[in-house]
Amino acid sequence: MLKKEFPPDLPWFEGINALLDLGYQGIQTDYAGDGIRIPHKKPRKSKKIRILS
Template sequence: MSTLDKAIFFLGGTFSGHTHDYTMLKEEFPPGKAWFQFMKVLADLGYQGIVSDYSGENIRIPHKKPRKSKKNPIISLSDKQKEENQVLSKIRILVENAICGLKRYNILVHRFRNHRNNFDDDVVGIAAGLWNFNLRY
């Protein structure tokens, strides 16, 4: 999780292998509690079920392009939906830039070969701290 000035303020635990982002979110923040009730959450389309699983009025995801079917032959978004997606995209790109800032520390990009318990979480935390320090100075 990041702020609009690209500062990282929360890191979830690391997961091995290919784990979907929404699966990791549900493990870190189990549904049913009001985790995001007082936050403004802007998620991408990888978090499709977040609006129904979590409570909060400020949870927003982009509009998904509808699938083509006999009942719905027009497969485009309305101009209003496109504008809303563009507004969300302009804000979410700042979070993507924060993630990119973490990846500048090559230890997060390459295969991690240290086998100490929870050391990978520590490395990600150190990289986030360096990124936040880099933003201030």
């Protein structure tokens, strides 16, 4: 839906800082701009029970 509203061939995100959520993964490969920031995913915690000896 983002590509329909904002075609990737135009410089939409150049010259601005955009802080996006994890729903926009892959936007950095489709759109040009150095100010596009997406947070890193948190690693999942292991559900294994560890027994310490």
